[in-house]
Amino acid sequence: MSLYYVQKLLYQLNRDPHVRKRYDSELDELLTEYDLTAEEIQAIKALDLGLLYVIGVNGQILMHFSALHGIAWPDYIEALRQGLKKYGPVREGVYAETGYQGIAAHDEALRARRAATSQGKT
Amino acid sequence: MALVFAGLCGHGPGFTGRAELADPEPRDALYAGFERLRLALEDAKPDALVVVAAEHFANFFMDNMPAFAIGMADSYEGPIEDPDWLKIEPTSVPGNKDLSRRIVSAVMQDVDVAYAEEWKFDHGIAVPLHFLTPRYDLPVVPANINCQGPPLPPLHRCWAFGEALRRVIDAVPERIALLGTGGISHWPATPDSGKINEAWDREFLERVLNHRRDELLAYTDEDVYRDAGQGGFEMRTYVAVAGATQGAEGELWFYEPIPVFAVGATIAAMNLG
Structure with missing residues (x-):
């Protein structure tokens, strides 16, 4: 059930200004109210997005948690990649690495296709 | 009265939040598609907009996850996301509690x-x-519709949900617009964010726009996963x-994979005649 409580904490934090206030001012006390392992507490306190991802936190919850801390999108994605390298595959939940060429290469391929299509029309 | 508008679109947070990172050509074409949809919505002169969405743990969590839920308030707040990240300022959006109550009662x-x-x-609605x-x-x-925390409602129940919505939309005196919003193939908020299965998306949209129920x-x-x-x-x-929207002719107005937005960005409408 521990993953459930990690996600519950982040879910409440993402949507509730009162929980957010407590997160800022009395984090240790707040964390005692959830059934968390030492590793999960460490991941939350260190803002270790990669570890939270590997633990199995749903990306939609994690994305909002990251946004709450003003982390830019590319940095968020990179943190997850580093988490996979450091801690191994996602342990639980619906998220798994499936393999992807990356946005830059994908954009380039799409641009080339558009150019070819446009050339074909002229 | 009647259903006066039915549209479909994506809702990627990148559409607003990461605009500057996108290839300008498809991004601006997406925005033009949204503008066309906005004008069509406005032309339909609706009294209310029913948005069928797939929220992302802003309201519903695994402690009490509804398969289907409908808001029943005179106003709604949001978005919950950091405004610097989503680039949409938090605001209050009007609702219609009385209309919602009638819709909920009938759908039930x-x-x-x-x-x-x-x-x-x-961001799913904002x-x-x-x-x-x-x-x-x-x-x-x-x-x-719970699209995030499995077990998820089966597709035949989602179809039935749409049919139930249509029955009440046809019965209430207000002019109602309907919008469905979701990503299609995507691996959002993961290291694979940007991956898009365009062939799958196009086949799925064909089935949706032609109401190929079976x-x-x-x-x-x-399959979907x-x-x-x-x-x-x-x-x-x-x-x-x-x-x-069975019986209406669907039309795809825009579809283009935009990797930094994490989806094949989609704009479509149903011609209600």
């Missing part, structure tokens, strides 16, 4: 639906509204709109 005849007198929008009702002057009735309901969650990622579960919102 066919589909067990939860209601919520408190509902915070996330992004479409940013483009389609930028003055936030059209009352919204939010409806949610082929739509034939997808399994295993494999071919369209966990984000593909949001297809449910499109299935519901297809169920609500």
